Amino acid sequence: MTPAPLAPHPDRLLPADPETRGIARELYASVADLPIISPHGHTDPSWFAEDAPFPDPATLFIIPDHYIFRMLYSQGVPLEDLGVPRIDGGWTETDTRKIWRRFAENVHLLRGTPSRMWLDYAFHDILGLTERLSAYNADRLYDQIDAQLKRPEFRPRALFERFRIEALATTENPLDDLRHHRAIRSSGWGGKVVTAFRPDNVTDPDHARFRQDVPELGRITGHDVGSWDGYLAALRDRRRYFIEHGGATSTDHGHPTAHTENLSQADAAALYGRVVAGQASADEAERFRGQMLTEMARMSLDDGLVMQIHPGALRGQNPAVSGTFGEAKGDDWPSRTDYVRALKPMLDVFGNERDLTIILFTLDESTYAREIAPLAGHYPALKIGPAWWFHDSPEGMRRFREQVTETAGFYNTVGFNDDTRAFFSIPARHDLSRRIDCGFLARLVAEHRLDRDEAFEVARALAYDLAKAAYKL
Structure with missing residues (x-):
């Protein structure tokens, strides 16, 4: 595709x-x-x-962002599947690539929301992505973002200045x-x-x-x-x-x-x-x-x-x-x-x-x-x-x-x-x-x-x- x-x-x-x-x-x-x-x-x-360095894409963009997981939860996606930690220490997904894939399968739910615009800006203007995230390119874009986050110019102080x-x-x-x-x-x-x-x-x-x-x-x-x-x-x-x-x-x-x-x-x-x-x-x-x-x-x-x-x-x-x-x-x-x-x-x-x-x-x-x-x-x-x-x-x-x-x-x-x-x-x-x-x-x-x-x-x-x-x- x-x-x-x-x-x-x-x-x-x-x-x-x-x-x-x-x-x-x-x-x-x-x-x-x-x-x-x-x-x-x-x-x-x-x-x-x-x-x-910032961690992987899922830990940076999905797990802490209630704007994103709120919308997915409303459509029946369990918060555990998105890596949101439980206060009782119970199971939640820890494989960040799986979390990213789950998000990519449902990213269409953010259409028309400010969260979608913020993500598009971050992906395109900050991280240089040229493809819209989907289930079909989730792994490839995960790898591309992950590689970017390991570079010195994507550390917090460098981004603060940028x-x-x-x-x-x-x-x-x-x-x-x-x-x-x-x-x-x-x-x-x-x-x-x-x-x-x-x-x-x-x-x-x-x-x-x-x-x-x-x-x-x-x-x-x-x-x-x-x-x-x-x-x-x-x-x-x-x-x-x-x-x-x-x-x-x-x-x-x-x-x-x-x-x-x-x-x-x-x-x-x-x-x-x-x-x-x-x-x-x-x-x-x-x-x-x-x-x-x-x-x-x-x-x-x-x-x-x-x-x-x-x-x-x-x-x-x-x-x-x-x-x-x-x-x-x-x-x-x-x-x-x-x-x-x-x-x-x-x-x-x-x-x-x-x-x-x-x-x-x-x-x-x-x-x-x-x-x-x-x-x-x-x-x-x-x-x-x-x-x-x-x-x-x-x-x-x-x-x-x-x-x-x-x-x-x-x-x-x-x-x-x-x-x-x-x-x-x-x-x-x-x-x-x-x-x-x-x-x-x-x-x-x-x-x-x-x-x-x-x-x-x-x-x-x-x-x-x-x-x-x-x-x-």
Whole structure:
């Protein structure tokens, strides 16, 4: 069988209308090669500390990528067949060539998805493949990719530079010793890799590790976390540690809702006492999470860390998956999320602070025009994060721009972040975002709603300037 060619079209994702497409081409050409600011993501810092070769194609592209195996699982492919490890140590396929073949047999399931576009970019633009993956050429392409990954120019640091990454943030929890970040900083390599402070495991009473990690937080900081004051002091210490040893410029909070509280310190201390004693009700756990968002904002005003709030993900929805394979295995869902009322207690205290940046994300697109854009279009402390997770897609990005721009403008947004674990997808994701934004701006120019010179300025801002400024990178 003759393999189908892999040749992504140079005008992909640009508008179909010839006049608008011409404008979009010019705009895209002006930003296509700008450096990448990747201010929030989940890549492994050990890659850049150790600079070891990436493993085989299946371990790199399939086993860790819930975007891919989620789709295959929906069509009846067992996760064990794709090498996803079980938390009980039970059988899962370890022959990476077999895993790759299984994926190749089902790669057609990704047609029309952003995952397909990211993979096409990685295979063609990064790895130099000229054939579309299929069951018929799976072994040959496996060998071709495997050989590429063994070459020095495909090691993490070389790719970091080839991708024109100017700065990249990973994400660690407060107990992490940041050894890999320290190793990167002492290695003499010039790549900028920083950490971000993600405290959910010690601020969310419903987190699976809360009961064991809060005492450990006290142990490593030397503070008495049995008291509210000691607990807050321990968190401040770890934030300083992340700034000093990992170059952190941001925090990240993945709460189930955007609920905030503004309790008196006496009431907060009493609530904390019930939480650490394991006596808090579900309502009290939610109130505690809300109070901790306010406390994190207070600390950010002191230490300058940018605050990100990623609410609204129902995680581990399918117990047959989460109970067998653990967290982040594709069984997560967007949920309806309130922002205006939920954030008011925190915004009453900190919303008007010009020296504080709080970046809001959402999985509930119905809130863009109704809540998030009006909020960010008013409060100096608020900015809007880009289309995230399920909406990190061409149509999701277009909907985002269409719904937030009229009320919040461009400059209350923060450009793009890729929020990915998949290193090879970073340039693909940024390229996709730049193409969609240039198409949106081209339409405004074609409709005489934006002058051409302004469109070029905005295109650069969305691709580079806004993320760099918002995240202090």
